[in-house]
Amino acid sequence: MEHSMIIATKRQYISVVQRRAIYEALLQASDSGELERGAISTIAAHFSVSNRTVSRIWHQAKSQVDQGLPVDLSSHLAMVVGRKRVQVNLNQVLDIPLRRRTNIRSLANCLNVSKSTLHRRIKEGALRPHTNAIKPNLTNENKRAILEFCLSNVSRSLSNQIPTFHDMFNVVHIDEKWFYMSKPSRRYYLLPGEDEPLRTCQSKKFITKVMFLAAVARPRFNASGDEIFSGKIGIYPFTRLEPAKRSSKNRVAGTLETKPILSVTKEVTRSWLIEKVLPDIRAKWPGSQLGPIFIQQDNAKPHIDVNDIEFLEAASRDGFDIRLSFQPPNSPDLNVLDLGFFRAIQSLQEQEVLGTIDELVHAVKTAFERMESQQLNNVFLTLQTCMKEIIKVQGGNNYQIPHIGKNRLEREGNLPLQIECDRNLIDEALLHLAA
Structure with a gap:
């Protein structure tokens, strides 16, 4: 048929x-x-x-x-042909609790639309994704201390000039950070037919890690823009060499192995500052130092006191006047390492294939040296813009890190050395402290 x-x-x-x-x-x-x-x-x-x-x-x-009409040969199909647009009342989003807006599936269910429809609205810009990080809970005393710290970094002696933040050339920022051999979850970009990589370990809870102490200062450039000081004092792993207790297929008993120091105490911190950080500051600091150099640290328990006798004795050698200072409690944005430099180092380190602690240490040190000094200088400018925002919110942390287009300003030759701060803003902050 x-x-x-x-x-x-x-x-x-x-x-x-x-x-x-x-x-x-x-x-x-x-x-x-x-x-x-x-x-x-x-x-x-x-x-x-x-x-x-x-x-x-x-x-x-x-x-x-x-009919006596002008000839119109248009198709009259505009806004008629094609797939009909699904109407979504996005004003309802404001009435949906934030806890129901953490993923597309949940939000689409609340709006009674499909996930694909909601995804198209996000691509169009009608909705924007936002990653929210938990910030420290500040007390009134914390806010006051942070505000006073930011104001102390503003030069406002001359009444006829716009106040600006200090150049920060005499400050060394130090901080510690864990660097891991690998991450529990990593993102890759693969071809459609490419096999997915298989990564294994005994337990995700015990991925090998090493804590590093980093020390950086603000880089310096001459009038021609040439670097005269990179600002990178050094990065130091908290490790020690231990003899192997028994033989294995990798080494015989007694071979020295690099082991991480998992418990960093005040004694360890003091030793690393005196034996590693201070010698590198004296060796790398540009020119003759007329005033004191301040090593700024956070309030972590392993950090030593500013009047530590052993440190003061070592810091006064060779004509240097090096002092310790604390940044306000709960203020990670006031340290350039926490503000962005550590993240940049980590992104470079994670691109390496690592198998041993020595390889991890080498990768972190290599990433530290690869970081451009201009990028470090930009983080110091970001620090000053953050201080300005902190003054606006009277010592709080309810602000967004501002962007001033530093790369563009650098290409145009207009990158500032110091960020200006409005005098009225300073007066309002002083009145708030006096209240």
Whole structure:
């Protein structure tokens, strides 16, 4: 039994310009409103369209002429053709609790739309994704101390000049950070047919890690823009060498192995400052130092006191005056390492394939040296812009880290050395402290 096959062809879209050209050809092939025999077939073949299309255009135009109307050959299909847009009342989003807005599936369910519809609205910019990080809970005393610290970094002695933040050339920022051999979850970009990588370990809770102490200062450049001091004092792993207790396929008993120091105490911190940080500061500091150099640290328990006798004795050698200072409690944004430099180092370190602690230490040190000094200088400028925002919110942390386009300003030769701070803003902060 034979079956007839029905082939559905897609209707061809013809632009207004093409319709006008077909109509002009029809007019030339007509006489007193009547077409010549075979004109429709000839014109259809010339314009590669169907006879029906040419006939439709002719009858549409003739009908308009008979009614005394101007000939309009537009298709009238604008906003009609294609898939109908699903209407979503995004004003309802404000009434949905934030806890129900943590993923597309949950939010789409609350709005009673599909995930794909909501995803298209996000791509269009009607909704924006936001990653929210927990910030320290500040007491009134914390806010006051942070505000006083930020104001102490503003030069406001001359009344006829705009106040600016200090250049911070005499401050060394130190901080500690754990660096891991690998991350429990990593993102890769693969080709459609490429095999997914397999990563294994005994337990995600015991991934090998090493704590590092980093010390950086603000880089310095001459009038020509050439670097005269990178600002990178050093990065020091908290590790020690221990002899292997028993033989294995990798080494014999007694071979010295690098082991991480998992418990960093005040004694360890003091030793690393005196034996590693201070010698590197004296060796790398540019020119003669006329004033004191401040090593700024946070309030972590392993950090030693500013009046530590052993440290003060070592810090006063060779004509240097190096002092310790604490930044306010719960203020990670006031340290350039926490503010962005550690993250930049980590992104470089994670690109390496690591198998041992020595390889991890080498990767972190290499990443530290690869960081450009200009990038470190930019973080110091970001620190000053954060201080300005902190003054605006009177010592709080309810602000967004501002962006001033430092790379663009650098290309244009307009990158500032110090960030200006409005005098009225300072006066308001002083009144707040006096209240």
